[in-house]
Amino acid sequence: MSSIKPRVKVPKEVSIDEIVEIKTLIRHPMHSGRMKDADGQTIPRQIINFFIAKFNGKDVFKMELEPSISTNPYIVFQFKAKESGTFDFEWIDDNGEKYSISKKMAVS
Amino acid sequence: MKLKKLRKISRRNALQLIATFTGTAMLPSISFSQTNKALDRINEITKGLGAIESDIYLDLPEIAENGNQVKVSFEMDSPMTETDHVKAVYILADGNPSPNVAKFYFTPEMGSCSATTRMRLSKTQNVYLLAENNNGQFLMTNAKVKVTIGGCGG
Numbered sequence: 001m002s003s004i005k006p007r008v009k010v011p012k013e014v015s016i017d018e019i020v021e022i023k024t025l026i027r028h029p030m031h032s033g034r035m036k037d038a039d040g041q042t043i044p045r046q047i048i049n050f051f052i053a054k055f056n057g058k059d060v061f062k063m064e065l066e067p068s069i070s071t072n073p074y075i076v077f078q079f080k081a082k083e084s085g086t087f088d089f090e091w092i093d094d095n096g097e098k099y100s101i102s103k104k105m106a107v108s
Numbered sequence: 109m110k111l112k113k114l115r116k117i118s119r120r121n122a123l124q125l126i127a128t129f130t131g132t133a134m135l136p137s138i139s140f141s142q143t144n145k146a147l148d149r150i151n152e153i154t155k156g157l158g159a160i161e162s163d164i165y166l167d168l169p170e171i172a173e174n175g176n177q178v179k180v181s182f183e184m185d186s187p188m189t190e191t192d193h194v195k196a197v198y199i200l201a202d203g204n205p206s207p208n209v210a211k212f213y214f215t216p217e218m219g220s221c222s223a224t225t226r227m228r229l230s231k232t233q234n235v236y237l238l239a240e241n242n243n244g245q246f247l248m249t250n251a252k253v254k255v256t257i258g259g260c261g262g
Contacts, residue, residue, distance in 0.1 A: 019219045032228070034205060055217065062213035063225075068204050070177050070226040070259075077212075080188075080219025 004028055008089055010103040014081045022053065024075045026091050026099060032067035048073055050092040056085040081107045146202035146236045150248065153198060159238055159246035166237050168251045172229060175259030180209075181224035182237055184247075188214070194221040196240045203233025228259040 009023040026048065033045030045067060053061040061077050073091075084107045090100040150159060165183040172178045186194045193216045199209040209227050221239075229235075236250045 058217070060215050060217045063223075064211040064213075066206060066208040066210060068201060068206065068209040068228050070228055074224070074226050076181070076224035078218055078220045078222050080217065082217075 004099055006089065006091060006099050006101045008087070008101055008103055010087055010105050012104070013106045013108065016081060016107055018081050019078050020081055020105075021076060021078055022087070024051075024053075024089060025072060027072050028091075028093070030067070030069060030071045030073065034067070046094050048091045048093045051075060052090045052092075053077070053079075054088040054090075055079065056083075057088075081105065083107055144202050144234075145207040146200040146234065149200055149207045150198075150236065150238050150246075153238060153240075154246045157246065159248035162239075162247040162249060164237055164239065164247060164249040166235070166249050166251050168235055168253050170252075171254045171256065173256045175229040175231070175255040175257055177226050177259070178229050178253060178255075179224065179226050180235065181222070183220070183222040184239060186221045186241075188216050188219055188221060190216050191242075193242050194239050195242045197221070197223070198236075198238040198240075199225075199227065200236040200238065201227070201229060201233055202236070203231045204229065209235075229253055229255045230258040231255050 004027055006024065006026040011020050014020050028048050029046065030048065031043045031046040033042070035043050037043055047065060047067055049065050051063040051065065052059060060079060063075060065073060085105060087103045087105060088100065090098055092098050167181045169178065180199060182197065184194055186192070194214050196214065197212040200207045201209050210225060212223050214221050232254045234250050234252050236248060239247045241247070
């Protein structure tokens with residue numbers, strides 16, 4: 001599933017104790033299991049059900065997603081910058097497939 | 109002549125209006141008689157303790173033209189320290205096939221308790237926010253969203 005690509009916006013350089021906004025978006029159909037295709041067949045449920053954001057290996061934010069979340073899940077959260085490091089983002093779907101991306105952030 | 113014509117139309121319109129009003133006025137009474145799935149879920153999460161109605165900033169459109177993409181964001185006043193922080197926030201919708209929309213897990217590292225996402229709403233309904241503090245206290249708020257085109261599929 002190479003068509004599913006996550007995109008994340010993390011500020012590259014921030015000052016210490018600044019609260020930064022992290023924006024994430026992943027292209028995913030998020031089939032709720034209720035939609036029907038052109039032939040009237042129900043499309044089976046296939047959604048991203050979990051999202052984790054780690055900073056320097058430590059969990060900072062997690063989210064459980066349900067079928068009520070829109071196509072191409074968009075998640076925004078805030079983080080208080082204390083030290084330079086790397087963010088690791090991971091999305092997990094119903095098949096257990098994992099999509100991940102890493103971003104560096106420098107704190108001065 | 110003109111006046112006469114106008115009056116004629118308005119009388120007909122008035123009749124139509126009465127018909128539509130009585131029709132819509134009956135709708136809410138039907139939905140009220142059903143059990144509220146979101147409140148039931150809140151009861152389940154809080155293990156019957158219930159939540160305190162609180163001033164939480166919950167940003168939702170008053171009217172959503174497309175129920176497929178409804179932006180929801182919230183912000184809570186919390187010091188976000190190890191000893192006092194919001195642990196989890198639930199978003200629940202009482203008119204969707206399943207009341208659960210999302211559960212957010214917060215940590216003190218985040219510095220603030222705020223998040224944004226986009227959700228589906230199948231029809232006009234109330235959206236609830238339930239927040240769980242690390243000391244076990246629950247806070248909640250709700251907002252009504254009018255949905256023009258539903259977004260949960262047929």
